[in-house]
Amino acid sequence: MRDDGGMRPGAHNAITDVDGIRVGHTTRDEPGWLTGTTVVVPPTGTVAGVDVRGGGPGTRESDLLDPANTVDAVDAVVLSGGSAFGLGSADGVADAVWEDGRGWPVGAGADERVPIVPAAIVFDLGRGGHWRHHPGPSDGAGAYHAATDGPVLQGSVGAGTGARAGGLRGGVGSASTVLDSGAVVAALVVVNAVGSPLTADGHLLGASWTLLEDHAPLPEPHPDAVAAHWVARQAELEALRAGTATTLAVVATDASLGKAACRRLATVSHDGMARALSPVHTAFDGDTVYALSTGARPTPEALDLVALHDAAARSVTRAIVRALLAATSVDRSADGGLVAASWREAVTAVR
Amino acid sequence: MRDDGGMRPGAHNAITDVDGIRVGHTTRDEPGWLTGTTVVVPPTGTVAGVDVRGGGPGTRESDLLDPANTVDAVDAVVLSGGSAFGLGSADGVADAVWEDGRGWPVGAGADERVPIVPAAIVFDLGRGGHWRHHPGPSDGAGAYHAATDGPVLQGSVGAGTGARAGGLRGGVGSASTVLDSGAVVAALVVVNAVGSPLTADGHLLGASWTLLEDHAPLPEPHPDAVAAHWVARQAELEALRAGTATTLAVVATDASLGKAACRRLATVSHDGMARALSPVHTAFDGDTVYALSTGARPTPEALDLVALHDAAARSVTRAIVRALLAATSVDRSADGGLVAASWREAVTAVR
Numbered sequence: 171m172r173d174d175g176g177m178r179p180g181a182h183n184a185i186t187d188v189d190g191i192r193v194g195h196t197t198r199d200e201p202g203w204l205t206g207t208t209v210v211v212p213p214t215g216t217v218a219g220v221d222v223r224g225g226g227p228g229t230r231e232s233d234l235l236d237p238a239n240t241v242d243a244v245d246a247v248v249l250s251g252g253s254a255f256g257l258g259s260a261d262g263v264a265d266a267v268w269e270d271g272r273g274w275p276v277g278a279g280a281d282e283r284v285p286i287v288p289a290a291i292v293f294d295l296g297r298g299g300h301w302r303h304h305p306g307p308s309d310g311a312g313a314y315h316a317a318t319d320g321p322v323l324q325g326s327v328g329a330g331t332g333a334r335a336g337g338l339r340g341g342v343g344s345a346s347t348v349l350d351s352g353a354v355v356a357a358l359v360v361v362n363a364v365g366s367p368l369t370a371d372g373h374l375l376g377a378s379w380t381l382l383e384d385h386a387p388l389p390e391p392h393p394d395a396v397a398a399h400w401v402a403r404q405a406e407l408e409a410l411r412a413g414t415a416t417t418l419a420v421v422a423t424d425a426s427l428g429k430a431a432c433r434r435l436a437t438v439s440h441d442g443m444a445r446a447l448s449p450v451h452t453a454f455d456g457d458t459v460y461a462l463s464t465g466a467r468p469t470p471e472a473l474d475l476v477a478l479h480d481a482a483a484r485s486v487t488r489a490i491v492r493a494l495l496a497a498t499s500v501d502r503s504a505d506g507g508l509v510a511a512s513w514r515e516a517v518t519a520v521r
Numbered sequence: 522m523r524d525d526g527g528m529r530p531g532a533h534n535a536i537t538d539v540d541g542i543r544v545g546h547t548t549r550d551e552p553g554w555l556t557g558t559t560v561v562v563p564p565t566g567t568v569a570g571v572d573v574r575g576g577g578p579g580t581r582e583s584d585l586l587d588p589a590n591t592v593d594a595v596d597a598v599v600l601s602g603g604s605a606f607g608l609g610s611a612d613g614v615a616d617a618v619w620e621d622g623r624g625w626p627v628g629a630g631a632d633e634r635v636p637i638v639p640a641a642i643v644f645d646l647g648r649g650g651h652w653r654h655h656p657g658p659s660d661g662a663g664a665y666h667a668a669t670d671g672p673v674l675q676g677s678v679g680a681g682t683g684a685r686a687g688g689l690r691g692g693v694g695s696a697s698t699v700l701d702s703g704a705v706v707a708a709l710v711v712v713n714a715v716g717s718p719l720t721a722d723g724h725l726l727g728a729s730w731t732l733l734e735d736h737a738p739l740p741e742p743h744p745d746a747v748a749a750h751w752v753a754r755q756a757e758l759e760a761l762r763a764g765t766a767t768t769l770a771v772v773a774t775d776a777s778l779g780k781a782a783c784r785r786l787a788t789v790s791h792d793g794m795a796r797a798l799s800p801v802h803t804a805f806d807g808d809t810v811y812a813l814s815t816g817a818r819p820t821p822e823a824l825d826l827v828a829l830h831d832a833a834a835r836s837v838t839r840a841i842v843r844a845l846l847a848a849t850s851v852d853r854s855a856d857g858g859l860v861a862a863s864w865r866e867a868v869t870a871v872r
Contacts, residue, residue, distance in 0.1 A: 176721075223788055225785055364827065365831075369729075370527075378720075407824055407827070408824065410823060410824060410827070434576055434804060437574055437802055438800065438801075438802050438803060440795075440802075441792070441794075441795035441799075441800070441801060441802060442795075443792075444791075444792035444793075444795035444796055444834070445795055445796060448792075448831065448834070448835075449789065449792070449827060449830050449831035449834060450789075450792060451788055451789050451791075451792060451830075452789060452826070452827050452830045452831075453785060453826055453827075453830070454827065472761060473758055473759065473761060475803070475804055476715065476758070476761070476800060476803050476804075476805065479800050479802075479803045479804070480716075480799065480800035480803075483795070483799070483800060484799075
């Protein structure tokens with residue numbers, strides 16, 4: 171039985187169902203490239219927290235988000251491919267934010283603003299063929315300017331372009347939940363995990379947590395295809411290096427939360443990864459969750475807070491499943507790079 | 522299909538399968554009492570880490586376990602009922618440890634030793650009838666002296682005596698895994714969660730993660746009984762207060778890990794809670810995991826470390842399922858206290 175907790179998604183079933191949240195992607199999948207950047211742009215005054223739980227993270231501005239520190243509003247959150255090099259994509263977002271008239275005011279002049287742009291990366295270097303082909307400032311700025319509050323492109327786009335998950339193609343996914351209180355909580359993920367998103371018999375681990383609206387009926391895995399997948403998976407695991415995987419999430423709500431409560435929301439949201447990926451949060455992953463509160467609705471208390479936490483974790487699981495379903499197979503072997511099948515192709519096609 | 526990751530348990534399927542680890546309980550279930558203490562006693566020199574992820578923890582010596590701090594060996598880990606009052610049970614363990622000739626040496630004299638006894642509590646006050654009936658130093662000492670390396674008593678014993686989980690009776694559970702490398706990793710849990718251990722249709726959430734050896738075939742939930750459970754559950758939730766729930770775990774391995782690696786093992790092990798309880802790590806829970814390394818076997822690297830992390834999280838999920846299956850129904854309504862059915866009784870008996 172589907173364990174949906176009685177929940178329903180919003181209109182887009184995406185993070186843009188939280189009023190004022192916009193999402194943009196830059197996808198670099200031309201020859202020699204397989205990477206990209208995704209930017210989440212919240213309304214002015216949005217409070218944020220972060221919880222870094224993977225053993226190999228790559229981030230900027232996490233210290234600023236510590237509840238003990240001063241700044242409590244962010245202008246954008248950048249998720250990017252390119253490993254540590256990809257952190258440079260946030261430079262372009264910082265400039266774009268400032269040019270838009272945003273940023274933390276630090277002086278009397280209207281220009282005296284500092285853009286607050288936390289960022290986290292996934293490893294995808296060399297997967298498109300060239301180790302030095304990674305997103306930079308112009309890719310970040312492009313994603314920022316492309317941001318809309320409409321449906322969110324999912325699958326092999328943006329920061330998920332070069333992503334893998336347990337030997338399958340990873341990607342970007344999103345899902346939203348409308349709570350009984352009327353508040354909305356939603357997630358956007360980039361799935362690039364060392365762990366597998368599959369049960370032993372090839373089903374998606376997180377599928378029992380999804381809502382009816384999250385996806386069309388799923389194909390039944392073919393035992394021979396699943397067996398072949400696990401053989402290939404073992405070879406991949408044996409070539410594993412630390413820091414070459416990471417699942418990222420941005421969780422957003424219109425409920426009012428302070429900085430510390432945003433961090434708690436980020437912490438609980440990591441449980442959504444545990445239900446869709448196994449193992450996760452290992453020494454090889456840099457798993458990081460950002461939580462954003464736009465503050466349009468009241469502060470949830472007691473049971474409403476439990477419901478918000480519950481829905482946030484479930485939204486992350488659902489977004490991971492949707493990322494894997496939206497991802498497309500890719501073959502860059504001619505370019506010395508990534509070969510990865512989508513879940514659907516890997517478990518149904520016997521090759 | 523059972524997703525067992527190809528794993529097998531050790532001889533006791535308990536934390537005592539890690540060589541040198543002993544467990545003892547004090548159970549206070551006489552009239553007016555429903556609480557207790559569980560003590561895990563590792564061999565001398567065992568390294569430890571902790572990861573506190575619930576929003577309402579009650580602990581002692583967590584700061585000492587920070588990888589940046591000096592002491593890296595623990596003498597015992599105390600899990601106790603009694604909420605903040607129950608932290609006093611560790612006083613008796615500290616004395617017993619010292620009398621046994623153990624403790625961190627701080628001087629030239631043989632007596633100049635400081636016992637290192639981290640402790641964490643679960644809330645159970647008032648459930649046995651009397652708010653002020655909680656474990657104290659003599660209960661801690663009793664559990665310490667009762668510790669053996671044999672089979673571990675599970676269910677409604679020790680720190681799990683007054684435990685609830687999602688409106689059912691919680692308790693103590695344990696499970697172990699023997700890895701391909703020969704290393705053993707195992708968990709002991711005390712389940713007292715605000716979240717539910719059930720799927721919507723009344724199955725145990727974590728049951729798809731268990732091994733064949735973990736339990737006998739499970740009864741099929743009766744729809745009327747499950748419906749009645751959810752009605753009662755809603756009433757319970759509405760009476761919820763912060764800090765009245767917590768799931769605790771001790772994860773132990775004979776693989777050699779430093780203090781920081783123990784903390785990473787504790788972090789990953791929290792994922793095992795996410796697969797058996799929903800929601801978990803909320804503002805109402807004080808969820809805490811200790812990780813212990815006895816160091817009898819080599820330090821795992823690369824894939825062996827991933828396998829250890831994976832098995833640790835799975836052992837926690839399995840231990841939670843075993844706790845719920847071993848727990849027995851209790852009715853202390855005459856004493857103004859807890860009424861809680863075991864999972865088996867709640868989902869099969871229509872009342």
